[in-house]
Amino acid sequence: MSDTRRPSVPRLVLVPAALGVALFALPVIGLVSRAPWSDLASLITDPAPRSALVLSVVTSLVTTAIALALGVPLALVLARTRLPGRGVVLAVCTLSMVLPPVVAGVALLSALGRRGVIGRLLDEHLGLTIPFTPAAVVIAQLFVAMPFLVVTLESALRSADRAPEEVARTLGARPWRVLATVTLPSVRGALGAGAVLTWARAIGEFGATITFAGNLPGVTRTLPSETYLALQTDPGRAVLLSLLQVGVSLAVLLALRHRWVPALTGRRP
């Protein structure tokens, strides 16, 4: 391990690095300086942002749970089996990371909307419509955010040392036991980082959500949607709502930084 207290990079590297920090820090400083703090009290007592916050927190946690239930097996299959067409499968599963979120919303509508390929069958046979429900919010978040878990975990699994698994197997451990006691513990850092990234992306999701799930207070209006609408009438309120989201996300990233997310902070466990 090198000594991190002494700079071991050329001095000139500091200039673009500082510009990079400024790119991320300046918008937050802008929000803080533009915020009408005197309106904070009325924002806190107003039930509308509170219901949006509750909806955002609940849906993003449900999304993270489902992403773990589906994404961990998916990453295992991608990393540990000789799946034919593995590259294509991985590309399909991570496509939404590079799609504009609105496009993701349109894609979801064409699959699960009332006139969509599958949505039409659900509507005709089960009387089930997905758009305009909290379930649609979760599906939009999953579609956009789950790849962060899959990609993080898959690459960790591929680079992990396989020897302990082999040892466990030769000692007679069954596949489930190897998975639970050797494989997953060896990638717990990536698992934590992937889960946090997925949650953070989910709670910030806007484009796919408003396109696919719509926008109704208490049902599908998440904090980003509430912020967007506030911008139409009351920009100061939009700034405060934005700061609320910055605060929530920052608090979680800082709280988890030492334990779960070495991959995010660069510290090795």
Place this chain on the structure above:
Amino acid sequence: MLGLQRPSVALLATSAALAAGCGSGGDRLDVFAAASLAAVMGDLEPVFEAEHPDVDVVVNLAGSSTLAAQILAGAEAAVFASADEVQMDIVREGLGLPSATTFATNRLVIVVAPGNPLGISGLGDLAQRDDLVVSLAAPEVPAGRYALAAFDQAGLTVGPATLEADVRGVVTRVALGEADAGLAYVTDVLGRSDVDGVPLPAEVDVVVEYPVLAVDSRLGAEFVDLLGSERGRSILAANGFGLP
């Protein structure tokens, strides 16, 4: 990897095109217009540019409230055409400008699927029928305020499934079949084959007035004059707008 060079080529091409667009030497006239004026502005732009060969008209279409926020934040608008007097007043007071003139009017219509297969006949259906998925504009934007006013006048309350950020979103929901009905402007459904309009009953009298103001420059004032001219009025009428 593979695509690393292509985006940079595209970026170069884009910046070259932008540079060419900026470097033509003529004046530029930025018209900030309410989203519902898209077709009108599309028709007016070539007319104005034919009268002023050196001028490039750039139309910025968005919800009136978004436009107002952009103008107050310092966007260089020469003309502001709003679907809403509230937003126009915000801009006027913010910039200390004289009163605006009303150049067009619009009305609300119930947007339904082509041929109205669900037999929707009035606002009462939207408010009372449980089988209908209703999409309205959010009350934060003009179309949403007008929609609420219409239900108020009819003495009804409505439970929409979704509130769109602008009036075009309402029409799109119905056109895609995700919603069965919505309230939009008459001009939004005119000439479209993927939606139909059901007129509101006569006792609902919500008239939408479009004020326009030259925010800046002599050219802006000339554009406003064009809107009020014989030519401008015929373009407005052809696109379904009422004339004051």
